[in-house]
Amino acid sequence: MNKFNPNKGIIAIVIVLFSIPLGHTLMVLNDSVSFINKYYLAGAIGVLGILLLVLGVRFNHYPIRATIMGFIGGILVWTGWIEFSFVWIAEKLHVEPLMENNEISTRSEYLVMMSSIGLLSTVIAIFLFTDSRCKLFIWWQKRLNLRQYIQIKQHKRPSAIVAFFETIMVIWTFYLVLLFVYDEQFAGSKHWLTYVVAYGSLLWSLLLGARLMRIQQLDFAIKYAIPTVVIFWNFIEILGRWHLLEEIWIAPFDYWLENSLILGIFSFFIIRALLLKNKRKARVTA
Numbered sequence: 001m002n003k004f005n006p007n008k009g010i011i012a013i014v015i016v017l018f019s020i021p022l023g024h025t026l027m028v029l030n031d032s033v034s035f036i037n038k039y040y041l042a043g044a045i046g047v048l049g050i051l052l053l054v055l056g057v058r059f060n061h062y063p064i065r066a067t068i069m070g071f072i073g074g075i076l077v078w079t080g081w082i083e084f085s086f087v088w089i090a091e092k093l094h095v096e097p098l099m100e101n102n103e104i105s106t107r108s109e110y111l112v113m114m115s116s117i118g119l120l121s122t123v124i125a126i127f128l129f130t131d132s133r134c135k136l137f138i139w140w141q142k143r144l145n146l147r148q149y150i151q152i153k154q155h156k157r158p159s160a161i162v163a164f165f166e167t168i169m170v171i172w173t174f175y176l177v178l179l180f181v182y183d184e185q186f187a188g189s190k191h192w193l194t195y196v197v198a199y200g201s202l203l204w205s206l207l208l209g210a211r212l213m214r215i216q217q218l219d220f221a222i223k224y225a226i227p228t229v230v231i232f233w234n235f236i237e238i239l240g241r242w243h244l245l246e247e248i249w250i251a252p253f254d255y256w257l258e259n260s261l262i263l264g265i266f267s268f269f270i271i272r273a274l275l276l277k278n279k280r281k282a283r284v285t286a
Contacts, residue, residue: 021249045080056160070160074167
């Protein structure tokens with residue numbers, strides 16, 4: 001990582017960055033269908049994500065392909081199964097959205113999602129007390145003097161599995177961070193803590209991005225870009241909350257040209273990444 005050659009980092013950032021608005025657009029489009037039950041389509045989106053994950057595991061000897069399939073699979077499972085499960089419960093229980101100035105500021109499903117904080121904390125604890133390649137978990141394990149008691153596995157996990165779970169965990173974590181700072185009982189949209197999260201996320205993502213630019217393996221760069229971009233997206237989301245930018249990805253019918261360009265650029269970089277030769281031996285944990 002000493003030689004500075006940002007090509008792989010740029011490809012990774014574009015792929016992950018453009019996937020986020022596309023995920024929002026996919027959810028809006030699925031929520032807008034009228035010819036078939038949206039929950040059937042959401043289920044199918046999640047199934048497609050799992051199929052990509054299966055293919056990614058089978059392509060483990062091609063780390064770039066495996067990582068991309070695991071990452072996109074994570075986006076599809078999050079959008080199809082996880083987000084729409086909250087939509088379903090919100091509609092089933094008739095949860096009202098949070099309103100500000102006669103406009104929806106927080107949709108019903110995201111209010112329901114806040115109840116998953118306990119489950120997320122439990123999952124994070126599982127990762128904290130088990131072998132992990134995540135530098136953040138390793139740091140905490142060392143600080144808590146746990147590292148010496150954790151069995152370190154020598155076999156490499158399938159790239160698709162790593163990218164898949166990393167995508168879901170990072171998105172889930174920072175969704176809840178934003179939802180809690182938006183909550184007026186905790187902070188609020190204009191609270192000083194929200195400003196700290198916004199500009200702290202921007203600074204944090206820039207620091208991570210500088211390191212990302214030095215990574216020369218595209219599969220690793222994509223894994224590193226996932227938290228880098230999602231943290232940066234906190235800043236974008238809060239700007240939208242402050243009405244300082246137009247979130248065109250949640251209005252695909254009004255901004256069909258712009259969203260089509262996003263899809264086109266994303267597709268181009270995906271194809272560019274898949275065409276790179278990257279076959280190498282990879283051992284899988286039994």
